[in-house]
Amino acid sequence: MRIPRTKSAARGVAATALAIVAFGAADPAGAGRGLTIKGSDTMVILGQRWAEEYMRAHPKAVIQVTGGGSGTGIAALINGTTDICQASRPMKEDEKRKLRDRFQTMGVEIPVARDGLAIYLHESNPVEALSLEQLRGIYTGRITNWKELGGPDARIVLYSRENNSGTYVYFKDHVLGGRDYSPACQTLPGTAAVVNAVARDPHGIGYGGGAYGRGVKEIAVRKDAASPAVKPSLETVRDGSYPVSRYLYFYLRQRPTGEAKAFVDWVLSDEGQQIVTKVGYFPVK
Numbered sequence: 062m063r064i065p066r067t068k069s070a071a072r073g074v075a076a077t078a079l080a081i082v083a084f085g086a087a088d089p090a091g092a093g094r095g096l097t098i099k100g101s102d103t104m105v106i107l108g109q110r111w112a113e114e115y116m117r118a119h120p121k122a123v124i125q126v127t128g129g130g131s132g133t134g135i136a137a138l139i140n141g142t143t144d145i146c147q148a149s150r151p152m153k154e155d156e157k158r159k160l161r162d163r164f165q166t167m168g169v170e171i172p173v174a175r176d177g178l179a180i181y182l183h184e185s186n187p188v189e190a191l192s193l194e195q196l197r198g199i200y201t202g203r204i205t206n207w208k209e210l211g212g213p214d215a216r217i218v219l220y221s222r223e224n225n226s227g228t229y230v231y232f233k234d235h236v237l238g239g240r241d242y243s244p245a246c247q248t249l250p251g252t253a254a255v256v257n258a259v260a261r262d263p264h265g266i267g268y269g270g271g272a273y274g275r276g277v278k279e280i281a282v283r284k285d286a287a288s289p290a291v292k293p294s295l296e297t298v299r300d301g302s303y304p305v306s307r308y309l310y311f312y313l314r315q316r317p318t319g320e321a322k323a324f325v326d327w328v329l330s331d332e333g334q335q336i337v338t339k340v341g342y343f344p345v346k
Contacts, residue, residue: 095123100134177293
């Protein structure tokens with residue numbers, strides 16, 4: 062299996078950094094009933110498409126994909142109730158410790174796609190771009206009216222993911238700089254719910270995976286006030302010029318074998334990566 066490199070200097074080669082594996086560890090989730098995949102709502106559509114196409118090509122394979130959020134998927138991995146966790150954020154150190162304590166393994170991290178985290182506005186909103194500082198001001202409650210940003214004289218209505226979401230964690234860490242979300246934020250259980258809320262609210266703003274942005278306006282983002290406004294694309298996500306880019310991950314308790322290995326290898330193949338593009342994300346290769 063080929064495991065791609067990420068750009069995170071802190072983790073180095075992601076799969077290698079986490080692959081301190083006890084190969085004899087118990088792995089109860091998939092015993093005799095196919096593969097189970099659980100986690101990120103950002104990735105659930107992608108995971109389902111992968112599973113559908115893989116099972117079509119391999120009729121004896123059985124793969125079940127469910128969402129619930131990255132935190133929920135990681136908890137299931139730690140509890141031994143899923144074979145593969147889909148996550149839109151890296152595992153936290155305390156999560157790795159819990160996995161090690163139960164299974165004597167630090168797990169295996171495999172980047173399987175890239176995402177340019179999208180900022181959504183209502184289609185009638187005239188604002189075309191926001192800087193990271195402006196987004197931070199909006200979501201921490203410092204900026205509360207669209208007229209401060211070149212929009213209408215109207216209160217900004219904030220929509221966000223729930224705190225078990227990897228997207229929530231990523232946005233808090235990389236956009237809010239670790240600051241708390243405004244108490245005015247309305248939290249919703251999935252990116253589709255965020256998009257639907259913004260599509261109905263002329264004064265709303267939301268964020269989420271780039272594959273979901275139908276019926277809303279997806280705006281450009283500036284790294285700072287002096288930087289150009291950039292929209293997510295394969296080129297801008299790859300070269301880092303889009304300032305809210307991230308990897309999407311598979312996590313496993315140990316290096317995959319058997320059907321799990323065959324599936325992961327296929328996901329990382331040209332065929333599997335073409336599905337990433339079709340769904341609306343960006344390939345890792």
